[in-house]
Amino acid sequence: MDILSLAIKDIMRRKGKSIYMLIAVVMPVAILSTIISTISNADTSLSNLASKFGFTIMIQPKSISTDRIDQLGVVVDEYISEASIISVKEIIMRILQTDKDPIIMAPRLYIKTEINSKNSRTTSILAGIDFKAELDARPSWNLIEGRWPERDYEAVAGRALARVLKLSSGDYVTINNKGFNIVGIFKEHNSPEDHMVFAFLGTAQQIFGKKGLVSVINLQNVSLDRDERLLRLTIEELNRGIPNIKALSPQQFSTMKYIMLKKTFKFLISIVIATVIISIFSIFNIVTSSLYSRVREIGLLKSAGASWSQLFKLFLYEYLIIGLAGGMVGYSIGILMTYLLDSFLLKIGSGIRINIMLFVVTLFIGILCSLLSSFYPTYKLSKIKITETFRTQWEV
């Protein structure tokens, strides 16, 4: 047997205190893991989303407060006039100086609403869209069953939403007291659209009294896609020429979201730092009380020939193992929390993603918390004289 085996046996014997300390390590690590995983997943999903849009320019209301962005990442309760489409087209044609290159304009109206099926109900987004324009711009859009809507009050549902409402093509849902036939189910894209239901724009405008209003206008043009300078110029012209709109490329959209995410991230990281500090103090208290109750054992080990450095090593091994275990458990809990948050709250559609770098960081944080908080009491108690261990009442 060696010092490491002794340390393992000691941890096993003090299960209660070891678990107590493990929890103190797990807490900050799990919070850190959850936050970083969620932010990272959101970021990846945003990038995927931007690339899946297949649009060159996105036009949305000029001033959007963060509370107007739904958890699915779409703008709700802020609108632009549908008439802007004409102005947008004019500006682009003036810049391109040709009408041969088609400009696909795909306006959308997003309404957050309750959707009721025969078996269930949920709150999600009804997207009123121009199916022809969307399909022209996005050939990757596919259905796993049914067909595309052909008339009013026909709709297609995202795969995740269909799962929640137990829908299949041919089913019936009510939205704002109006009945819709679900004629198709989307193929899962791992994007917020998986949680939406899509109907004709005019129908959505009519049943929610939003005639002439849209939430966003997506635009696709091959020439602008190919020429970044021209794209920048177009965006500048659109923003200058049309009041109350903000034109941006999906890349810019992603960047804007990313900045928002980073700001949130900084705030959340400060919570993690605070948790780490609190945990370090908790572990310090646990270690101190645990070591002081082990003073006689320290005396025994010293009288059996252990030097202070061997004792120090023995205790550090114990706390290293607990830190390592705390890091692993914390990471796993973090991943699970991320999945649950995503499934029930955020609905980013990111699933479970294993991040090796984050795993290494969480292990490091676990070990750091454990060692940092135990170093001083361990060092002090290792240095205690044998005579003091048997002379004084140390038990706490």
Add this chain to the structure above:
Amino acid sequence: MNRDIVIERPLLELKSVTKIFNTDAGDVVALQDVSLTLSKGELIALVGPSGSGKTTLLNIMGALDRPTRGEVWLEDIRIDVLSEQQLVNFRREKFSFVFQDARPLRMLNVLENTLLPFNFFKPRNNSKNIKEEAIKIIKSLGLEHRVYHMPNQLSGGENQRVAIARALITKPSMILADEPTANLDRENRLFVIKTFRRLTEEKGITVVVSTHDLEIANFADRIAYLKDGVLLNINPRIVHPPIILR
């Protein structure tokens, strides 16, 4: 009873040892000008009332503490001036300790507790049969049926025997036992002291036992009486006839 007075070269020698503890209430003189010599294979009992300095004297003898004044020699080495690391190495080689309340480590069984010192240093002569040797010692202490038992399965007396087994495994020159029989019943007290007696005679180990119990002290070759840190009296060494155990 045939008792001869034998003068031998001292194993351990204390020369005018004084120990003063600095406390909040002022200086406390724990030992005052104590001189004492111990020979190989001798059993010495330190007796005296509580606070008389028995434990302090034992600690200084075992290089667990340093005297404020005076010298401590083990064979030809003055040990009170050695560095901490030198003392650790010195203690590993020469001394073993048995304390009143030094219960074995709860996470180790009897055999593992006996072999505990070798978690921290290698056995002398790198003995390959150290496990067999440990089992032999455990058996010699009447614990043959307890080799793989955990300390919580043992009685107080059996746990103290484990402490003695641990003390013996390193083959020390000296065993220093601080009230080793204090919490034991008479049967176990006698077992412990007779074991020490036997070790001095069979293995030539010097044993110093501090005790309040005169029945235990009477097994010693010499009895050192301490009061208020002063060594009042020490009997000459008397060689006992061999004691047959059990």
